[in-house]
Amino acid sequence: MTPxxxxxxxxxxxxxxxxxxxxxxxxxIIYSFSTSWVKSIAPxxxxxxxxxxxxxxxxxxxxxxxxxGLGLLTTVIxxxxxxxxxxxxxxxxxxxxxxxxxxxVLPFTIPGIILVTGLIQLYANLPIPKILILVLxxxxxxxxxxxxxxxxxxxxxxxxxxxxQALVLxxxxxxxxxxxxxxxxxxxxxxxxxxTFTSAFGEYVLTNLLLGGNFETLKIYMFRLMQSNGQASSxxxxxxxxFLALISLILIIIMQRYSAPHKSPKEVPDH
Amino acid sequence: MPEAFLQIEDLGINLSGNSIxxxxxxxxxxxxxxxxxxxxxxGKTTVLRAIAGLNTQVAGAIRLDGEEIHALPAxxxxxxxxxxxxxxxxxxxxxxNVAYGLRVQxxxxxxxxxxxxxxxxxxxxxxxxxxxxxxxxxxxxxxxAIARAMVLQPKLLLLDEPLSAxxxxxxxxxxxxxxxxxxxxxxxxxxxxxxxxEAMAISDDxxxxxxxxxxxxxxxxxxxxxxxxxFMAQFIGNHNLLTGAELRQLGFQSARGTAVHDAAHxxxxxxxxxPTASTTETSxxxxxxxxxxAVLGDRIxxxxxxxxxxxxxxELLNQEEPLPMDSDVTLYVQERTIQKVGAxxx
Ligand SMILES: Nc1ncnc2c1ncn2[C@@H]1O[C@H](COP(=O)(O)OP(=O)(O)OP(=O)(O)O)[C@@H](O)[C@H]1O
Ligand SMILES: [Mg+2]
Numbered sequence: 001m002t003p004x005x006x007x008x009x010x011x012x013x014x015x016x017x018x019x020x021x022x023x024x025x026x027x028x029i030i031y032s033f034s035t036s037w038v039k040s041i042a043p044x045x046x047x048x049x050x051x052x053x054x055x056x057x058x059x060x061x062x063x064x065x066x067x068x069g070l071g072l073l074t075t076v077i078x079x080x081x082x083x084x085x086x087x088x089x090x091x092x093x094x095x096x097x098x099x100x101x102x103x104x105v106l107p108f109t110i111p112g113i114i115l116v117t118g119l120i121q122l123y124a125n126l127p128i129p130k131i132l133i134l135v136l137x138x139x140x141x142x143x144x145x146x147x148x149x150x151x152x153x154x155x156x157x158x159x160x161x162x163x164x165q166a167l168v169l170x171x172x173x174x175x176x177x178x179x180x181x182x183x184x185x186x187x188x189x190x191x192x193x194x195x196t197f198t199s200a201f202g203e204y205v206l207t208n209l210l211l212g213g214n215f216e217t218l219k220i221y222m223f224r225l226m227q228s229n230g231q232a233s234s235x236x237x238x239x240x241x242x243f244l245a246l247i248s249l250i251l252i253i254i255m256q257r258y259s260a261p262h263k264s265p266k267e268v269p270d271h
Numbered sequence: 272m273p274e275a276f277l278q279i280e281d282l283g284i285n286l287s288g289n290s291i292x293x294x295x296x297x298x299x300x301x302x303x304x305x306x307x308x309x310x311x312x313x314g315k316t317t318v319l320r321a322i323a324g325l326n327t328q329v330a331g332a333i334r335l336d337g338e339e340i341h342a343l344p345a346x347x348x349x350x351x352x353x354x355x356x357x358x359x360x361x362x363x364x365x366x367x368n369v370a371y372g373l374r375v376q377x378x379x380x381x382x383x384x385x386x387x388x389x390x391x392x393x394x395x396x397x398x399x400x401x402x403x404x405x406x407x408x409x410x411x412x413x414x415x416a417i418a419r420a421m422v423l424q425p426k427l428l429l430l431d432e433p434l435s436a437x438x439x440x441x442x443x444x445x446x447x448x449x450x451x452x453x454x455x456x457x458x459x460x461x462x463x464x465x466x467x468x469e470a471m472a473i474s475d476d477x478x479x480x481x482x483x484x485x486x487x488x489x490x491x492x493x494x495x496x497x498x499x500x501x502f503m504a505q506f507i508g509n510h511n512l513l514t515g516a517e518l519r520q521l522g523f524q525s526a527r528g529t530a531v532h533d534a535a536h537x538x539x540x541x542x543x544x545x546p547t548a549s550t551t552e553t554s555x556x557x558x559x560x561x562x563x564x565a566v567l568g569d570r571i572x573x574x575x576x577x578x579x580x581x582x583x584x585x586e587l588l589n590q591e592e593p594l595p596m597d598s599d600v601t602l603y604v605q606e607r608t609i610q611k612v613g614a615x616x617x
Contacts, residue, residue: 162359165358168325171375
């Protein structure tokens with residue numbers, strides 16, 4: 001095969017993959033705007049009716065609020081738990097880091113179903129709200145991503161010297177952390193928060209198994225709709241897709257802005 | 272011992288179960304610049320961190336200005352520290368970096384403004400007050416780090432190899448400036464370096480350490496001319512270290528008027544060889560061959576092998592014809608310049 005033909009083949013494969021993946025999305029989006037679309041190539045007409053219906057449906061708003069709440073709560077808890085640990089490991093104890101790296105990949109290897117069974121058996125008889133177990137479980141599942149994003153933020157600067165310098169200048173550890181550490185890793189924190197939020201917002205397996213019908217999140221609602229109302233479910237899918245696209249865009253912007261080697265807020269001329 | 276301002280008594284430090292510093296003792300006088308000199312890994316940073324309060328798990332006592340401080344946390348010691356990596360806060364301007372400690376103390380804004388600007392003038396960086404650390408050169412960053420520590424008027428300022436990341440010319444300039452600030456502001460400084468010339472150039476007092484122990488403390492002159500032990504004789508300068516027996520073989524029966532002991536060690540400083548005999552002092556002629564020579568600029572460094580096979584280092588001023596290679600030459604050493612290692616006094 002000449003280089004030219006192999007490039008053509010590669011291009012063809014990529015094009016095919018792109019069409020294969022994009023078609024359902026495009027079709028879903030069009031479907032969500034169509035008056036009716038049966039037994040024809042193109043939809044009969046376009047309308048915003050389905051959007052109106054979904055947005056005013058209390059089932060939708062409740063599910064949305066639940067998902068948002070779950071996402072926010074998980075993000076906050078994950079940050080409170082993991083940020084100090086990652087800071088400590090990076091600044092004070094490189095040996096802890098190797099253990100941490102091992103622990104943080106564990107969630108990849110434990111399937112959700114096993115985790116849930118274990119959690120239910122362990123905590124079933126304890127007076128702990130299931131929702132709390134859920135939030136903690138999701139935080140754990142998102143740990144590999146959260147950890148990686150936070151850990152990357154500590155590369156490239158001597159945070160230990162900076163932190164200790166602040167102490168020597170008379171500051172207390174907590175305020176030094178807030179004034180010196182957080183502002184210099186804020187890009188990493190933002191990325192970690194967005195990733196945790198997205199994974200909690202779209203979590204399905206654990207939520208469904210642990211709380212199921214009692215706590216219908218957006219994802220669970222989406223699956224229920226799929227079986228009953230095609231148009232409504234395509235509206236929901238479209239909204240969900242746009243939401244994820246927006247978060248991805250923000251992530252890309254943050255990463256591009258802060259991966260530049262030197263961020264100089266403004267140039268100050270010599271002299 | 273006149274007023275000991277900082278007193279380290281039987282200091283012992285273990286890190287991860289290894290004894291790094293063991294029974295260390297020394298004192299520092301007020302308003303002096305003392306350097307801490309020692310090979311890499313000898314524990315200089317470890318001691319500095321204990322004095323600063325970044326490690327409070329230590330044995331023994333640390334007293335500053337008559338007060339026991341070894342149990343106080345770092346933020347209550349009123350000690351300044353400049354880190355080797357400068358540790359400037361990248362998210363703050365130069366002004367805010369220098370103002371950091373004063374703001375922690377909740378000083379009024381006008382007072383902070385005045386103190387910070389005065390300090391930035393002192394280190395010639397007033398024009399950079401709105402710049403960020405990433406926009407400064409290495410030497411400028413270093414001066415910011417020093418200003419940030421000095422503006423708090425600490426009782427003691429610790430500097431951990433503050434110049435090691437800079438190139439040679441700037442090092443010399445900055446070390447002179449640090450000495451100038453120290454004298455002008457009357458600060459007591461403890462300055463870590465592993466560069467002997469740097470230590471000699473700026474110190475009132477030098478503390479040489481090795482293996483977690485103080486090997487010798489004294490003025491630059493004293494440290495250079497009178498090594499207290501074999502480690503010092505080998506570590507400082509470029510001395511020729513000889514046993515008494517070897518010295519006798521060269522023709523010295525006495526050193527500074529005392530008989531040479533076979534088992535003792537002696538140094539002959541390489542710069543104290545003369546091409547001609549002294550007319551007023553007892554000189555001993557040493558004959559041998561030059562085996563190599565290196566022009567260092569102002570001086571020429573020779574390797575000299577005596578007739579009996581002893582190898583010596585010789586340094587002469589680069590002012591006449593260099594000594595010829597591979598033919599017999601005779602050099603003279605005055606008997607009174609031979610120094611016994613560990614002699615209590617000159
Ligand atoms: N956290 C630690 N755990 C165990 N040993 C340590 C630790 N930190 C330092 N050491 C050891 O303590 C010794 C002294 O280290 P220190 O950093 O004080 O040396 P130093 O004199 O400052 O050297 P350098 O000139 O290279 O900066 C070294 O042998 C080092 O390996
Ligand atoms: Mg060191």
